[in-house]
Amino acid sequence: MTNNHNFEKWSDTMFLKDLVTNPLIEVGECSYYSGYYDNQEFENGCVRYLWGDPLTMAAFDPIKEMGWHLDKLIIGNYVCIAAGATILMGGNHNHHPDWITVYPFASHVEKSYEPKGDTVIKSDTWIGMNAMIMPGVTIGEGAVIAASSMVVKDVPPYTIVGGNPARVIKKRFSDEEIKLLLELRWFDWTLEQVEAAKDILMSDSIKELYAYYKKYILK
Numbered sequence: 001m002t003n004n005h006n007f008e009k010w011s012d013t014m015f016l017k018d019l020v021t022n023p024l025i026e027v028g029e030c031s032y033y034s035g036y037y038d039n040q041e042f043e044n045g046c047v048r049y050l051w052g053d054p055l056t057m058a059a060f061d062p063i064k065e066m067g068w069h070l071d072k073l074i075i076g077n078y079v080c081i082a083a084g085a086t087i088l089m090g091g092n093h094n095h096h097p098d099w100i101t102v103y104p105f106a107s108h109v110e111k112s113y114e115p116k117g118d119t120v121i122k123s124d125t126w127i128g129m130n131a132m133i134m135p136g137v138t139i140g141e142g143a144v145i146a147a148s149s150m151v152v153k154d155v156p157p158y159t160i161v162g163g164n165p166a167r168v169i170k171k172r173f174s175d176e177e178i179k180l181l182l183e184l185r186w187f188d189w190t191l192e193q194v195e196a197a198k199d200i201l202m203s204d205s206i207k208e209l210y211a212y213y214k215k216y217i218l219k
């Protein structure tokens with residue numbers, strides 16, 4: 001039995017490149033959404049308050065009509081996004097806690113809008129079930145966001161964070177190992193190069209992967 005978005009079972013995933021149509025979303029290779037349990041679309045469920053879907057585009061154009069600079073969602077390669085994850089974007093940045101009222105009066109919407117900056121989820125990150133990513137955050141390469149976390153600030157590469165607000169739990173590897181991983185950047189290799197290195201990638205031998213990179217990728 002399928003749910004409303006054609007996930008037949010909990011282990012099903014869908015590549016984001018097959019789902020994304022919004023011009024404000026950029027997606028890399030092999031990144032996927034695992035949405036069976038949450039029963040919501042990626043573009044209008046997991047991602048929220050982002051202008052660019054057909055209905056909103058037909059209703060108004062804040063770029064042409066009001067000169068707004070709209071934030072983008074940029075997702076790298078090999079990103080894993082679990083069911084229930086929420087990525088909040090720029091459509092609701094009209095509430096100002098520094099003003100007397102946070103109410104967004106329609107007559108002042110043009111003035112009250114304030115971009116937060118692009119939300120960037122870099123390659124090889126894992127966004128856990130029911131995690132929430134706030135606008136303008138950058139999540140570094142290889143980071144892990146624990147289930148039900150609230151990410152309100154940038155996350156360093158290869159770091160596990162969790163909680164509300166999310167805090168660093170630990171680094172996945174040593175500083176020296178992280179430096180090597182950020183140099184070799186396996187997730188930017190060609191699909192053929194990744195396929196050939198899978199046995200090493202699915203191990204904990206960073207030194208072996210670095211040696212492979214020096215021998216075969218840099219040749």
